[in-house]
Amino acid sequence: MIEEIEISDLGVIAGATLPLGPGFTAITGETGAGKTMVVTALGLLLGGRADAATVRSGASNARVDGRWVVPESGAVSERVGEAGGDVDPFGSNGDAELTLGRTVTAEGRSRAQVGGRSAPVGVLSELSSHLVAVHGQSDQIRLRSQSAQRDALDRAAGADLDDALTRYRAAFDTWQSHSEELDSLTRDKTARESEAESLRAAMDEIEQAAPQPGEDEHLASTAERLTNLEELRLAAAGARESVSTELADGDDVLALIESARRSLERVVDVDETLQPIAEQLQNLSFMASETAGELSSYLASLDADDSHELEAINERRALLTALMRKHGPTLDDVIATLDRGSTRLLEIDGDSERIDALTEQVDVDAQELDAAASALTNVRRVTATRLGAAISDELSALAMPDATVVIEVTEKSEYTLSGRDTVAFLLRPHKGAEPRALSKGASGGELSRVMLAIEVVISASDPVPTYVFDEVDAGVGGAAAIEIGRRLALLARHAQVIVVTHLAQVAAFASNHLTVVKESDGLVTASSVTRLEGDARTAEMTRLLSGLADSDSGRAHAEELLELARPESKVIG
Numbered sequence: 001m002i003e004e005i006e007i008s009d010l011g012v013i014a015g016a017t018l019p020l021g022p023g024f025t026a027i028t029g030e031t032g033a034g035k036t037m038v039v040t041a042l043g044l045l046l047g048g049r050a051d052a053a054t055v056r057s058g059a060s061n062a063r064v065d066g067r068w069v070v071p072e073s074g075a076v077s078e079r080v081g082e083a084g085g086d087v088d089p090f091g092s093n094g095d096a097e098l099t100l101g102r103t104v105t106a107e108g109r110s111r112a113q114v115g116g117r118s119a120p121v122g123v124l125s126e127l128s129s130h131l132v133a134v135h136g137q138s139d140q141i142r143l144r145s146q147s148a149q150r151d152a153l154d155r156a157a158g159a160d161l162d163d164a165l166t167r168y169r170a171a172f173d174t175w176q177s178h179s180e181e182l183d184s185l186t187r188d189k190t191a192r193e194s195e196a197e198s199l200r201a202a203m204d205e206i207e208q209a210a211p212q213p214g215e216d217e218h219l220a221s222t223a224e225r226l227t228n229l230e231e232l233r234l235a236a237a238g239a240r241e242s243v244s245t246e247l248a249d250g251d252d253v254l255a256l257i258e259s260a261r262r263s264l265e266r267v268v269d270v271d272e273t274l275q276p277i278a279e280q281l282q283n284l285s286f287m288a289s290e291t292a293g294e295l296s297s298y299l300a301s302l303d304a305d306d307s308h309e310l311e312a313i314n315e316r317r318a319l320l321t322a323l324m325r326k327h328g329p330t331l332d333d334v335i336a337t338l339d340r341g342s343t344r345l346l347e348i349d350g351d352s353e354r355i356d357a358l359t360e361q362v363d364v365d366a367q368e369l370d371a372a373a374s375a376l377t378n379v380r381r382v383t384a385t386r387l388g389a390a391i392s393d394e395l396s397a398l399a400m401p402d403a404t405v406v407i408e409v410t411e412k413s414e415y416t417l418s419g420r421d422t423v424a425f426l427l428r429p430h431k432g433a434e435p436r437a438l439s440k441g442a443s444g445g446e447l448s449r450v451m452l453a454i455e456v457v458i459s460a461s462d463p464v465p466t467y468v469f470d471e472v473d474a475g476v477g478g479a480a481a482i483e484i485g486r487r488l489a490l491l492a493r494h495a496q497v498i499v500v501t502h503l504a505q506v507a508a509f510a511s512n513h514l515t516v517v518k519e520s521d522g523l524v525t526a527s528s529v530t531r532l533e534g535d536a537r538t539a540e541m542t543r544l545l546s547g548l549a550d551s552d553s554g555r556a557h558a559e560e561l562l563e564l565a566r567p568e569s570k571v572i573g
Helices: 035-045 075-082 121-131 137-142 146-157 159-187 189-209 215-227 229-243 253-265 272-301 307-327 331-397 444-458 478-491 534-546 552-568
Strands: 002-010 013-019 024-029 061-071 088-090 095-105 110-114 117-119 132-135 404-416 419-428 466-470 496-500 512-520 525-532
Touching: 002 035, 013 035, 013 512, 024 035, 024 478, 035 061, 035 095, 035 132, 035 466, 035 496, 035 512, 061 075, 075 095, 075 121, 095 121, 110 121, 117 121, 132 444, 146 159, 146 331, 146 404, 146 419, 146 444, 159 189, 159 331, 189 307, 189 331, 215 229, 215 307, 229 253, 229 272, 253 272, 307 331, 331 404, 331 419, 331 444, 331 478, 419 444, 444 478, 478 496, 478 552, 512 534, 525 534, 534 552
Parallel strands: 013 525, 024 496, 024 512, 132 466, 466 496
Antiparallel strands: 002 013, 002 061, 061 095, 088 095, 095 110, 110 117, 404 419, 512 525
């Protein structure tokens, strides 16, 4: 329930406080005074679109703050906590106070506050479904749509429909998922066959070449060696001649080292410090001899006919380069293509089996979906009969005694997330007439009453804490308006009801009467909100009836209306 709303610099309202509370609150005022801004303010608190044009001329921003009474625990409190805000418990009956705020700048930027903390505007939208149901003239137009009519029927169905719809949506999701996978596999079958053919050709080509890891680098090194074969031979031969006595005249490295070692050995007994040096020369002699042997082996390995080997290596390198260009960029990538290709071929080959399995599964899914859809249709049809009769009874109380609402539920072939039913509300304005769709056969005033009748009936099975009606009495007058006021008062026995109205017959049944007053000093026009009681309320009722606040006849009529409505305008509970 909304306790209070504060408005600053919104439209023509410079500053206003709306004391609301339980029961039926009527909001009246002259045309252009800003009554609609009250609904706009509430819309902002419920996450509605922010419009810079609603900011009062000359103000930097518009601000709306609201205080709600909500359960201390439950969906609302949990979502507020998730957003970082808090509710403030009070009393001993489990109630708590929730504050919501919204600011809109003249540049069109918007900020929201939830439970004392900044929060995304989307949080306000999430909370709105738990807090308020708002109905305006646009909702009367929306009621002409089949989706809105189906939503109304589903709300009336309550828990039975929730269970049936949950089962249906589970079946729908399963069927849709398998159907989409089957369609995708079937649609891409040709592309997969082409991919498999290309993979097999690539794998055959790679398998025939049989590349080895690192082979390209090894072949490049070998080719470099063979290309410089003669230079390598000359260098190795020269080096061997320099260290080997086999090809020198006694002045090679080995001979010189041996000569130095023998010179020291002759005198090592005289000075023992020469012994380590002599041993080093001995080691150098061994190393030089080994080096000479290794150079001889290296020269022996250089085949004079290695040109044929170079040709074969270059051919092999050209083959590997072609493979890397097609399946690389590296040789490792080429080799990995074999593993990846084998895995992918298994997947592609398995698709045919998957298509067969999915085809059978989709048939099973379709049978389960059909059964779930039929169960959902049955719930809706049972509810349609009950709801149509209850709405017709309400319309009788709303000065449409001969009107009957018939709700048709028709199955269609197409499945959607909400079922396969088309729901149509038909109105028979009087006996003997053919029922016609609301979109074709109902006037604005009739739509207003049908919408109110629906809310009164549905509130018993799908209660909403607060209802807001913006000129629900449009196109209505006389006795019908009195009955609308009476039904709003009845609805207010179970929920908070806020109504923006221009009819005294409706306002008379309010337990809380607020008026939006427009004032001007010749330069600036501003509106404020005042709670009416006693003579002030009678004067406003007189103005609504006759256009003159001091009309004697109008005043008498106003007092008569207030007296008529008094027993039904009391706050219950």
